[in-house]
Amino acid sequence: MTLGPQRRRRRMLRRLAELDRLDARSASVDSSPWRPPSQAMYAVPPVARRRRLTLLPLVVTVGVTAGLLWVRTAATDQIDHVASLIPVSDARPPLAADATLARLAPQPISPGGSSGFTFMMENDLGAAAYDPCRPLHLVVNGEAAPAGADTILRDALAMVAPAAGLHVVVDGPTDERAQEKRPVVDRGRYGNRWSPALIAWTTPASDPRLDGATAGIGGSQAMTDATGRLRNVTGMVHLDGPDFTQMLTRPEGRTEAVAVVAHELVHLFGLGHVEDDGQLMGARYEGQAGLGDGDRRGLARLAAAPCARGV
Ligand SMILES: [Zn+2]
Known part of the structure; x- marks a missing residue:
C-alpha cells in the first residue's frame, strides 16, 4: 500500500511517539511529560535530574528518526535504527584493557560542501560517539548470512570506519543471536566488559523490526562518562539475510548490499x-x-x- 504524504507523516509521527516512550522506559527515566516531536528529534529531559556528577544541564535528544527504509524504494514508515541510553545507576564493567590515551586512527578530515547530517543521540557536550582511543570490537553471527557476507562486511567497513576515525576489530564469529533486547554486558559470553557490537545476519523471525521492507537495522547504546559526555559502549547491526540473498541476485545487488551494510554501520557509529x-x-x-x-x-x-x- 502506498500512503499519501500527509497520512504517512501522521503515521510516522505516531510511530516516533511510540518509540520515544519506549526509549524513555528503557532508560529507566521518570514519567514526566516529554515534548512533542519537533521534526524527527526529541528531547528526553529526565536524565539530568538523576545525575550527581555534573551541574551541566543535560538534555539528551534521542534520534529515532523515522526512515523510509533503505533498500527498497517503496514507501514505508519502518524504522531502521534505534538508540538508547543506559542509566548511570547501572553497573558498568571496568575500564577496557585496550583503552589508550591517544586516538588509534587518524582524525578524518571534514570536507567542504553544504550537505547536512544528524546524530542518533546528543547532549550539550556533543553527540554520542564511540571512544576513538580504544578499538571498536565487532562479533559476527552468520547464521542467515548470504554468500559472500564476509567480504560485504569488509568492504562496508573499509568505506565507513576510516571516515569515522575508528579502529574497528572484528573479533570473529559468535553464537549470540539477534534479539531486540540485548545484554550490554554478557560475562558468560564475552567476559567482564561491554559486549562487542553484534553484526547479526538474521531473519525477521528473530528481530521483527526486519519485517517487510527493512533489510537492516543499526544503532548503539550510550552511557554518560565521567565528563558528562555520551559514549556509545555497544550496539548492533541486524541484517535480514533472506533480503540480502535476494538482493544479490540483481546485477547491482552487491553494490547495494555493501551500501546498506555501510548505512547501518553509520547508524551504529552514531549518525x-x-x-x-x-x-x-x-x-x-x-x-x-x-x-x-x-x-x-x-x-x-x-x-x-x-x-x-570512566566508561
Ligand atoms: Zn537508516
Missing part, C-alpha cells in the same frame, strides 16, 4: 537520517554507493570526541 538522497544517510535508498560530504562531516564530528573517561 541518523537526513532528507537528502545524495547522502548515504539519506532516508531513502536511491542508489547511493558511498559517503557524501554531509555523511563525512557528521562522521568527522563524531570522531572529534576526546578519549573517554
